[in-house]
Amino acid sequence: MEKNPLMNKIVLVTGGTGSFGKKFISKALTLDVKKIIVFSRDELKQYEMKQEFKDERIRFFIGDVRDKERLYRAFDGVDIVIHAAAMKHVDACEYNPFEAVKTNIHGAQNIIEAAIDRGVEKVIALSTDKACSPVNLYGATKLASDKLFVAANSYVGEKKTRFSVVRYGNVVGSRGSVVPFFKKIKEAGTLPITDDRMTRFWITLEQGVQFVLNNLERMYGGEIFVPKIPSMKVTDLAKAIAPECEIKIIGIRPGEKLHEAMIMEDDARHTIEFDDYYVIQPELAWWPQGQLNGGKALPDGFAYTSDNNNEWLNIEQLRDLVEEM
Template structure:
């Protein structure tokens, strides 16, 4: 899949100083973008990022997705928005629920309205496996966000803005992930494991960036794109990172699942399968079967859950991934 849709375009990335944002912008600069705008609320992170990204096409815009007026100003002349800003730490969202709602839900609505009114062509919102059958507040706010972005396509009227969602699992080595935590704990000789049965979907930053670029090419508006990615056992990750370390079972934390899902049986009824990804189709009257060329409708009993995946990472594969970080 090529990424010609971003050539000569002005792209804005919310949460652009984060792990995904940096990698996406680095890739976009190699693909002929006209301009990339980093939209985030942390001036220090923007200052530090500006030391690394010296390309004149990179601009920095301090703002918060909670502030609709600031979004209206930032979206002026923007062709594509990648929405990566979120409060995503499960524990922090449980403890600060109103803050999570303001950023993850109200912020999504602000982006939708600003994008439509400013004539943005395409918006891709980054989601998470935790938005599928959520058990924690973070997942619940991201599910609401996903629903808002899908429904946003019905609000455009005579405008031409398109909204789609990308949903994937844990990102190897992203800020706040278990990998840097395990690496830090190696020196203690013990790695804490919440539950020996726990499994997770796993994707690299580079794969996540490429999947977003590919989804920009494929989108008609309203889809939730889900990549086919491997699962891993948390115990295998511990063996890969600290093979000489002992493990200590500490129990599942509030809001955690044993296994993560990305497609439920209820979603399967209107989900298409392709070679390397799935598409949850929007249930709207305007959605056309012409948009589903090449896709195979899933069986109604299908579900995509990390513990029943066909593709698993071995300890050696996990070790290779971690060493490349």
């Protein structure tokens, strides 16, 4: 990243006390940010974060993305919004579907309207591989959210606000992910895996944060940015964390895929490939087709899925990643 997109900017992070939010804020504080606002609904996590980050540039806002009025107040004077707040656990979303819709879809609409009306310059929303050809409610709500943020660039009219989306796969060691779960239960001698064929995309928090920063600089508005990241086999991850444990196949769970996807064939027709990332271009009349210099079109039939990836992490590489956590 040659330029610093945060220099002298006021930045707000929704879900700022989460795994991504804390890592992003830690990085932002090294990049001459003017002020950074942590927007979340958990006062205990905010209290704990205050003890960890003792920096006068940080402000803490208690609020929920479902509450548009609170967002209007929080966005006052803000230049950049990173939207990381979401209901993201598949099981919780399946059991509480209306709550997932309120947070992930209605919350996205509130972010969009507050950003436009408050004159925010740039908004990047975090997405997930589960939003590509979704089979569970979490993925469906994030797909709807992605569509809202892309379309918001038309909805904005003559205002200056621009919206883009970053979509990537499983984050190593994020809260509620499989790594801390496996570490917690490995003493029992058995690790449960739903299917031994299962593969996933894999990215570190540091890589995810850097990808967002890079795209803040390069975004025009309306893109979905997808990084080129490695895949891994879940059985290899289990062997990396606890090679002594027996693997027990328990059967695939409701709403779970064998393999995840980030770009499917229909999206690939309007996707541009770069050295280390893809850009899914919006299918909108105003999109400037010559904007993405240096990229190349994808071949017919292309799909970017975790089982047909060109890059794979082996057991030793996975072990090194896990040990760094």
